[in-house]
Amino acid sequence: MPILARSSGSLPGVINPPPIQPLEVPSLSWTDSQGRTTLLSDWENGWVLQPGTRGLDLPGFDFYTDASPQIDGNAMRGLHAQAREIFLPVVLFGSDRADFVARKRSFLATMNPYLGLGTLTMTEADGSYRTIEAYYVSGVEGDTGQDSSGLRWQSMGITLSCPSPYWLGESVHLDYGAGATGNFFPVLPVVVRDSQVLGATVINNLGDASAFPVWTIHGPATSVVISNDSTGLSFSVTASLGSSDVLVVDARERVQTAVLNGTTNWWPNLAADSDLWSFQPGTNNVSMALVGTDSNTTVQLDYQPRFLTA
Template identity: 35%
Template sequence: MPVYVGTIAPTQPSQTPAVVPRRPVDPGRPEAVWIAPDGTQWQLTSDAELHFTLDAVTGWGAAPINIVADPHPRGGTRVRHIQPQARTITWPLRVRADTHTELVHGWRDLARAFTQTRRLGPGRLRVMRPDGDAREIPAYYQAGFDGEPGQGHTYDTAVLSLYCEDPYWRAVAPMSTPYGYGGTPVSYLSPYLTVSPSSVLGVTTANNPGDVEAWPQWVIVGPATGVVATNHTTGEAFTLTATLTAGQTATITTDPPTVRGPAGQNWTGNLNWPGARLWGLQPGLNDVEFSVAGAAAGTSITLSYVPRYETA
């Protein structure tokens, strides 16, 4: 006898979409390199090295300052002067190896890379961010290669103390702007500012993207008989009176303040003392002006500077 089976309604698909687990966003991490005075580079944050940085770095924030204040008759004090101070960066490194001999060799090589600053001058600690930004600071080794109690067999820890006489971090590459002779003055947008034989080179804007003052260098190529440089933003200026023949070069630096002639001779006395001010560039836009006397074909001025920052 036949058996009748009812129709089964098809199952409706779920209206709730499946939850697909998302990969966590990689936050990235900073990388650090020590550039020793002899030019060798030492990766401080690479897992492929015998040494790596521990998560206890300090001293790479805003520059320390000293405040000089005078008592005020009505109570409290009044700030008279604020002076940036040298900074000390603490950078702990763990050195580990498979054997004691390998540890000793790695420890000695790393120590040599830092301690040579006593003889060769400062090295550079460079910090690079995941977005490609990089800043560095000159530093001297001060202490830290003492080792830790209970270590020293196949691993040991160096808690480095790095002394930075200038507390501000710097851009890795300088910024520079060329100014060249063009005969008839034209707009600086086409493509450079121009100088005419005895007139103003022009007023332009120098942008300092840093957090603090940047101290520039000028390289002047003759012919020229005098240069007047003015920063209208700060109201400071200086005049250099000296003769440069075609192709001769004078260099003016502001940190430290020096003027060198074509043969390296000291031309500091050729400035208009006591009124000369070898000015710096304030953070942001600076309206600067150059005048060159005796300019002709081949005359040029290159303004270069390294932006400085409060933090790494």
């Protein structure tokens, strides 16, 4: 929804209010690690996002090149997307001094970096959204200049640091198994049958970068092999799962775990040549081979596509 400009005198009860300019933007909200959410582009609740937002699109890149004394120019050997910073200029105001102070203190509590990573969410008018994890760096130290604050308002230039440069799209959840009702690729579902399943499916990663899956396998099964045939990588579970067992294999960066029934480390039960592979951008041909199964065996897949822009 667009934020409409109002004359400076229209701020309720505000003396010497800040300049407020027209700005049409999607909805931006901040959620801290404890689940407290503040809508930053919400006139009715006292927040106005100002022109000057930075860092929402492409991140910076490091390029690794080699030069040869006999060949002009350089050869690019690789590149690396940098962590990004996002700058958000906002104005907070209250109906009176007490309302303003309470609102500011409540918001600044959610910016405490000691709480851990929070989440910035950009929501489009059609309801689609992307998120990025971040923590507060600077901008709300307290500026009492005439053009920066008043008795019932304050202008803030908030800088957030994002350890990962990627915006995350909406989560994708798929179910594979007898009687599964999720979305399947191709049209026919991959069905777990008695004794074994040899199933092939296609995952279309719409993101700009690799996406890392989380696999939830409900037993029974005596062995499991899940492969990305497009890249030639796979991982194998060499120990048996009972009918009540649930194994979660998490391939996400900086996580990479295999946990049985929520408590037991099953990393030693992955084959030595296993690779917790990712979905590459575009089409990925995936196969699942489970042995010793019955009609209760299911495989669940969850992942979030990653994007370079909001």
